[in-house]
Amino acid sequence: MADMEKNAEQTAAGKKAKKAAAKADSKQSGIKEKKEKKKLFARIAGWFKDLKKEFKRVVWPDRKKVLNNTLVVLCVVIVGSVLVGLIDTGLLRLMQYLMGLSN
Structure with missing residues (x-):
């Protein structure tokens, strides 16, 4: 019985840790998204460069x-x-x- 309670506590603690990690990841991804929004023209230029490379590969x-x-x-x-x-x-x-x- 005590083992089951310990397992339940460990599972609950594991879930809390996963939620905390997910929150931290979402905060970091939010920061990354803001940085990416600032580099809009750089991303568009990169897309055109990749497009040019792909056209060179076409047979x-x-x-x-x-x-x-x-x-x-x-x-x-x-x-x-x-x-x-x-x-x-x-x-x-x-x-x-x-x-x-x-x-």
Whole structure:
């Protein structure tokens, strides 16, 4: 019984210590946030520098590959449009037939 009470006290003390540590961390992070807000333009400049580095890493496709991919996309869009148009026309005629509006 006494062991259980000691364990409960230790657990409670551990929780209090964790809360105190969390408060201290939140205070420190609040200070860091204030410092970061002061360096807004420095952060923006850093972001653009990183962006420039990333653009240098990009492997840009050659003209032939871009043309090929463009043609594939256009063909898929045209075929898809035709299919949607045919389905729409078919459903329209079905509805007209069911409602008795066809000639």
